[in-house]
Amino acid sequence: MAEINGRAAVVGVGNSDYGQLYRSPDPDRTAIALGLDALKLAAQDAGLALADIDGLILSGVTDTPAQYADFAYRAGMRTIRYLSSNVQSGRVAAPLIAQAAAALATGQANAIACVYAATPRSRNVKFDRGVSELYDSVFGLASPGAQYAMLYSRYLDKFGYLGRHEPLQAAVPIAFRKHAAKNPVATMRAPMSVDDYLAGPYVARPLRRNDYCLVSDGAVCLILTRKDRARDLRCPPVHLSAFANHLTLNETYVPAEGPGERYYAFAQRMIGEVKAEAGIELADIDCLQVYDNFTCDVLWSLEGAGFCAPGEALDWVQDGRIELGGELPTNTAGGMMSEVYMMGWNNLAEAVRQVRGECGDRQVADCKHALYTCLAGQSNMALFSRDG
Amino acid sequence: MAPSRPLPQLTVVNAPFWAGCREHRLRLPRCRDCGLVWFPIYERCTRCTSTNLEWIDASGRGVLWGWIEMHKGYIPWFADKLPYNVALIRLDEGPMIYSNIIDARFEDLRADLPVEVVFDDIDDTISLPQFRILPS
Numbered sequence: 001m002a003e004i005n006g007r008a009a010v011v012g013v014g015n016s017d018y019g020q021l022y023r024s025p026d027p028d029r030t031a032i033a034l035g036l037d038a039l040k041l042a043a044q045d046a047g048l049a050l051a052d053i054d055g056l057i058l059s060g061v062t063d064t065p066a067q068y069a070d071f072a073y074r075a076g077m078r079t080i081r082y083l084s085s086n087v088q089s090g091r092v093a094a095p096l097i098a099q100a101a102a103a104l105a106t107g108q109a110n111a112i113a114c115v116y117a118a119t120p121r122s123r124n125v126k127f128d129r130g131v132s133e134l135y136d137s138v139f140g141l142a143s144p145g146a147q148y149a150m151l152y153s154r155y156l157d158k159f160g161y162l163g164r165h166e167p168l169q170a171a172v173p174i175a176f177r178k179h180a181a182k183n184p185v186a187t188m189r190a191p192m193s194v195d196d197y198l199a200g201p202y203v204a205r206p207l208r209r210n211d212y213c214l215v216s217d218g219a220v221c222l223i224l225t226r227k228d229r230a231r232d233l234r235c236p237p238v239h240l241s242a243f244a245n246h247l248t249l250n251e252t253y254v255p256a257e258g259p260g261e262r263y264y265a266f267a268q269r270m271i272g273e274v275k276a277e278a279g280i281e282l283a284d285i286d287c288l289q290v291y292d293n294f295t296c297d298v299l300w301s302l303e304g305a306g307f308c309a310p311g312e313a314l315d316w317v318q319d320g321r322i323e324l325g326g327e328l329p330t331n332t333a334g335g336m337m338s339e340v341y342m343m344g345w346n347n348l349a350e351a352v353r354q355v356r357g358e359c360g361d362r363q364v365a366d367c368k369h370a371l372y373t374c375l376a377g378q379s380n381m382a383l384f385s386r387d388g
Numbered sequence: 389m390a391p392s393r394p395l396p397q398l399t400v401v402n403a404p405f406w407a408g409c410r411e412h413r414l415r416l417p418r419c420r421d422c423g424l425v426w427f428p429i430y431e432r433c434t435r436c437t438s439t440n441l442e443w444i445d446a447s448g449r450g451v452l453w454g455w456i457e458m459h460k461g462y463i464p465w466f467a468d469k470l471p472y473n474v475a476l477i478r479l480d481e482g483p484m485i486y487s488n489i490i491d492a493r494f495e496d497l498r499a500d501l502p503v504e505v506v507f508d509d510i511d512d513t514i515s516l517p518q519f520r521i522l523p524s
Contacts, residue, residue: 126462134428137394138516139486141474142462150454150476157499205457205471205494250484 005277008101009230009237010352010384011111012048012223014041015185018340021217022187025122032071034219035061035117039075042221047234048111053223054081055103055112057096059343060088061219071115082109088118090291091378093344098243098382100224110229116345117219125215145212145294146204152296153206159311165206168314170197172295173210173337175323180334182324182362187214188338211295213336220345222352238355241369241385242277244270247378263375267304270381274371278383282306285383286367287354288328289347291374292335301373302328305381329364348372351384391464395514402429404443409515412507414446416481427483448505449522450479457494477503477519490518 015038021029035058043050061071068085082103086092093116100112136142156162174197180186192210200210230237246266275281282305290301299313307328308316322330333339333350340346351370353359372382398406408415418425419433420440432439454476461467475489475497489497490506503519510516 134486135396136486137463138396139474139488140458140463140466140469140472141456141486142458143460146456146458146474149456150474152454153456153497154454154499162498163495202457202459202471205459207456 005101005243006239006241007105007227008224009227009239010097010222011225011230011233011235011237012042012044012046012113012221013349013352014038014043014045014221015342015346015349016218016220016340017185018216018218018342018346019185019187019189022121022214022340025217027122029119029122029217031061031117031119031219032074034119034217035071035115035221036075038117038219038221039113039115042113042223045235046111046223046225048223048225050076053077053111053113054079055100055109056080056082057084057086057100057112057114059086059092059096059114059116059345060118061115082112088116088343090293090343091374091376091380093291093348094243094372094374094380094382095245095378097222097224097240097348098245101240101243104224104226111223111225113221113223115219115221116342118343119217121215121217143204145207148294148296149204149207152294155296155300155311156206161311161314162206165314167194167198168318169206169211169295169299170194171317172292172298172322173197175317175320176292176331176335176338178323179329179332179362180338182360183333183339186334186339187216188334207294207296210337213293214338214341216341218340218342218346220342220349222345222348235358236356236386238352238384238386240382242274242383243380244273245378245380246270263300263379264304264310266379267301267373267375267381268306270379271305274381274383278369278385280369280383285328285369285371287332287351287364287370288322288330289332289351289354289370289372290330290335291344291347291372291376292331292337293376297375298330301375302330304375305371305373324362324364332359332362332364344372344374348382348384351382355384355386391467393465393510394463395511398513401431405429406514408443408445409507409517410509410513412515414448414479414505414517415443416446416479416483417441418444425481425483427479427485444481447480450477450485450503450519452476452489452497452499452501452503452519452521453478453484454499455489455494455497473497475503475519485517487516488518490520492521496521
């Protein structure tokens, strides 16, 4: 990645008004239309004409990846030099940004729009399926959260938290909710107290409803250009200064060697690559945007990146440490639990905006480096940085 | 109409596993070339891709790797059985298997508890592998 990192920049960001969409589910709403709106906003943000964009990377957006032309044609595109159409899956968000950077760095395009769009809320999609070969439903196992919760119980027990993890784990969703209150387009903006958190029922104990991300309609577009082209555009360029990816394959949906065990080793490898590629230390990271599908993944990301030691995260997140004004402001727009579930793309957009310094009430002072982490089935880390 | 119970879809590939369960034997495929024992059931070794496999009688023992107590009735048949547990077992032979722990409260479940398979004859053809905590 060393040849690629730092040679491409995010120059445009666009997204839906998530709260408005959440409050008005509509079965006729299409992901393509939401994606077109986000693309247009991102192009305006960049100061680029749609005709300047000669590369397209999609995640979701169309019913199947093969239908990319439905989107591209309707976006006004008539010729494309670089095309990559992908499934709608959270773990691929940062890898697709890295793919765009690689394509730009190797001259395959001048400007690439990366678009995520989906309408699971309006279509009443249930995230209730597992891996059929494991006979999940035969044993009553349903929802990705249940599969993560299964490893979370082990983690809690191994590190002596089982039985006293509540209300400690409430600090994570509560922090993100506080941040969402400062984000005009966030879905959930009403304050959440510990009592509110505990009033949310268990879904898969030890996870409660408030430990789960939302199910959301919406779209995000990030436009990248080669670094040398980025300087003339409207906004300060934000560089992808490091990227690392890891996939552990085994018989279950999530890495079963998980919490405190193998996940820690690969997260440590990834953060080592990030620090080496960008030439930074952990202390240089000004904010964290973490793939918060479930509270446990936030805890594991904090430990895996080394912000605290294995087994310490539940204590470490107390007392505002991950809130704005704290040691490591995390998910400063509200994350997937309170802003919107854009499968990581909203977290990436916030990383870019924090580095640009345009976040208003929720801006992290003098933000030079924003780290994105995703410790899901496919895990990755990406660092976004500004010049100098 | 009462919701139907989710049942395994029997195939040529997984039939020996479910036939074993019917006889209250936990049978797993083992690779004759590299020795791997694997689950879920595929027709090839998931390490070396060999199709040269044999079915072994597993010990039926393992440890409790992870567990949940399910409180949401995503699956209609389970909706009136809430809450119930689902467990991830690491079998002594190596593979992981999802199942349930019988006669256990959430508070009884702990990492690495030794467990042993028992079988629940749920209809004329299917017996489900379940696990019980072994006395320490």
